[in-house]
Amino acid sequence: MSRVRVLLLNQALGPLDYRVPYGMEVEPGSIVLAPLGPRQLTGVVWEADRLAAESVGDNRLRPLVQAYDLPPLAAPLRRLIEWTADYYLAPTAAVLRMALASASALEGGRTVTEYRATGLVPERLTPQREQALERIGERQGLCRELAMAADVSDAVIRGLIKTGAIEAVEVSVDDPFPTPDPDHAPPALEAVQREAADIFVEAVRTPDFAPFVLHGVTGSGKTEVYFEAIAEALRRGRQTLVLLPEIALTEPFLKRFAARFGHEPVAWHSGLRQSQRRRAWRAISTGDAKVVVGARSSLFLPYRDLGLIVVDEAHETSFKQEDGVQYHARDVAVMRAKLERIPVVLASATPAIETRQMAEIGVYKEVRLPGRYGAAELPDIEAIDLIAEPPPRGRWIAPRLVTEIKETLERGEQALLFLNRRGYAPLTLCRHCGHRFQCPNCTAWMVEHRLVSRLACHHCGHVMPPPEFCPECKEPDSLVPVGPGVERIADEVKALFPEARTAIVTSDTIWSPAKAAEFVARMEAGAIDIVVGTQLVTKGYHFPNLTLVGVIDADLGLSGGDLRAAERSFQQIAQVAGRAGRGEKPGRVLVQTHEPGAPVISALVSGDEESFYAAETEARREAAMPPFGRLAGIIVSSEDLAEATETARLIGRTAPNVENMAVFGPAPAPLAMLRGRHRQRLLVHAARSLDVQDVIRDWLGKLEWPRGVRVAVDVDPYSFL
Structure with missing residues (x-):
């Protein structure tokens, strides 16, 4: 060429x-x-x-x-890059950048000088030198590492190097990862699990595209089942990718994987150091990394011989990237499996309606695990009507839930209180003049975080110390928190149960895999009695002694115009309920709500998941909403309000008249300002059969707007803010 x-x-x-x-x-x-x-x-x-x-x-x-x-x-990865750029209307180079995600990995092999004993004994053998040689033994490492291991000074080690008793060795920093052993500790699967596992194992043996939905209730052993498919891929020398929705789940997964396969898989997430990313990327590209577990970005890495993809907790909305290339990792994973001609497993206790519909029409094959593993039973779920049984004034935990927590602690068991709201209070206002604290960069309230004594915006990250007086009326000691966050619930728990050991679990406290591992270790050791957490604790964790779950505000996710609000609330509460009673002890779930008759709450209490999803699916079908129709958001933003407004109006005026397509807007976005930029939104609604990407590409391609204006297209949007 x-x-x-x-x-x-x-x-x-x-x-x-x-x-x-x-x-x-x-x-x-x-x-x-x-x-x-x-x-x-x-x-x-x-x-x-x-x-x-x-x-x-x-x-x-x-x-x-x-x-x-x-x-x-x-070639399959190149085709995936083209497809992702085309489908999500993104620059091809932006997608390619995700495949070349480690610049240092492109450079040649790097080496570092390590040292080891040669077996020679120096003529001058001081007590310290003798101690060093004895303790070093077969060990190899940096000069400082050997000195620490031998409990001597660096000078002693350097002296031994000069005498020839210790020699220098050039070692590659790209050491190969240990290969997991498929036969290390095979589990004792129950009959229904073995049947499901055999289906996946056979799919790995067959070199062809095979999409599966692994639909199992919480605690049914989904992980053990797809581990058998990973074992088969290992036996065949092929690579496996496991996608997780949160990096906080990575550390518990690594431990669970190591118990089954003898070694941890290769991790890929934003918490890795540059050297770790380099080593992982090179091992993936050469095929030496046999199993990779990672966040959504690991989907675009250059696997040498990919044989299986697993998307765990596949219903999770965090698989949708909300900036840059706005792709959905679940859907792109299926496309990569199709291009690679390999099986893909979408594992979930509460599959998304889009996934269920694909199974319904036969595109995906559904594999079900209807019961929990072993002696564990699904928990009993009850609703607490907050109108009939309100908490005392200034409190948020209903009396019945307080009683249940007390009895749980007396039995030596653990409880979990769930509220999907970080911080102490979502709003701070002045009781004297009514002033509300709003972010200067966003149309969002500042959230009080009492643990770190600050007000914070959860959208742009702006922080400020809580003022001593109202900036509007200058009245001192007039500021009051409105509504509860997890910190406020934790304070209430401490007041009610002063002897109980409480942990707050949110992205503010569990920000890395190491922090997640620390939390898991404390839970397993029984060092925590009550967990107060957000959606971070709704998935992936297995605590046999956790028997009570209390949902503080089940109505929280039902407000707003999000078409997936009911489905998302059902998934979230079902997932957090699934943390209870995962061992031999029975579990119990109490759901606090102002609307016990709401379809979501009724379905959870009755356990009638199928009727709830059938009604939600039918409502989507009647409205031609996804998966029966198509949506695309067009977001216009600028630091200049007039520029953003005029550009949005220009886009709206020039909207093409296309059959089976409607354009709504423009209108100010619910978050009308974000990170200092004014925002306008348009929504495109089209029939499933219409190639809406081509229409939008031609439509926007003919327009020009000021340099300070950004126009982003969100295909298949999950956020409508």
């Missing part, structure tokens, strides 16, 4: 053609360094017939600088 088309990591540019210097070998997928003006940018060689570029004569082509010594991006 003397001429190649290269897709550079620059969203402002399209593909460019380059000349291949004599002696350099490249192919589609090769990762290269190419000149662009005075700079040099990383890019990937692409098929010329798949990406259009400006026609340039051979004599004007600049030569590539180098081709990296790395496996090329495989």
Whole structure:
């Protein structure tokens, strides 16, 4: 190849053609360094017939600088990048950047100098040198590490190096990861689990696309079932990707995986250091990393020989990326499995309506686990009518729930109180003049966080100390918190049960896998009596001694115009209820609500999940809403209100008249200002059969707007803020 088309990591540019210097070998997928003006940018060689570029004569082509010594991006990954960019109306280069997510991994192998004993005994053997050689033994490491292990100074180790008793060894920093053993500790599966596992194992053996929905109640052993499919992929030497919705779940999963397979899988998430990302990326690209567990971005990594994809907690809305390339990892995972011709398992106790519909029409195969594993039974769920049984004034926990907590603690068991609201109070106002504290950058209230003594915006991150007086009327000691957050519930718990050991679990307190591991260890050791948490505790955790769950405000997620509000509330409460009674002790769930007759609450209490989902699905069908219709949000933002408003009106005025498509708006977004930018929204509603991406691409492609205006398209939106 003397001429190649290269897709550079620059969203402002399209593909460019380059000349291949004599002696350099490249192919589609090769990762290269190419000149662009005075700079040099990383890019990937692409098929010329798949990406259009400006026609340039051979004599004007600049030569590539180098081709990296790395496996090329495989054709299925290149097709996935194209599909994602096309479907979500994103720059192809922005999607490619997720595949090349570690710049340092592109460089050649790195080494570090370590030291080890040679077996020689120096002529001058002091007591410290003798101690060092004895304790070092077969150990190898950095000079400082050996000194610490031997409990001597660095100078002693350096002296031994000079005598030849310790020698230097060049070691690669890209040490291979240990390979998990598929036969390390196979579980004793029950008959229904074994039947499900056999289905997945057979799919791994068959080299073809096979999408599955693993629909099992909480505690039914879904993880053990898909572990058997991972074991089969390992036996065949192929790679597996397990997607998790939260990095806080990674650490408990790693421990569970290591217990089954003898070694931890390779982790990929935003909490990794640069060196860890480099090592993981290179091992993934060479095929040495056999099992990868990661957040949604791990979906675009360059696996050498992918044999299975598992999406755990597949219903979770956090799989939808809300900025940059606004893709849904669940749907992209299915597309990657299709392009790779491999099975994909969507595991969930409460599958999304979109997933259920695909199973209903036969596109996905549903595999069910209807009961809990072993002796565990599903918990009893009761509703507490807050109108008939209100908490005392200034309190948020109803008397019946207080009694249940007391009895649970007396039995030596653990309780969990769930409220999906961080901080102490969602609103602070002045009782004298009514002033409310609002974020200066967003149309959102400042949330009081009493533990760290600050007011914070949960949208842009702006923080401020709580003022001593009202900034409006200057009245001192007039500020009052309105409504409860988890910190306020925790304060109430401490007042009611001063002897109980309480833990608050939110993204403010569990911000890393290490913090999650610490929390799990304390729970398993019985060092926590009552957990007060947000949605972070609704999934993935298994605490056999946790027998009581109290939902403080079941109505919280039902307000607003979100078409998925009822479904999301059902999923969230069902998931948190599933934390109770996962061992031999029976579980109990009390749901506080002002509307005990609401369909969501009735379905939870009666256990009639199917009727609830049938009614929700039918309502979506009648309104032609997803999955029976299509939505796309168009979000216009600018620091200048007039520019944002005028651009939104321009887009609205020029909306094409297309059959089976309607455009609503523009209107100010519910979050009319976010991070200092004014926001307007339009909503496109179309029939399922319409290629709405092509319509929007042609429509917006003809328009021009000021440089300070951003126009983003959110295909299949999950957030309507």
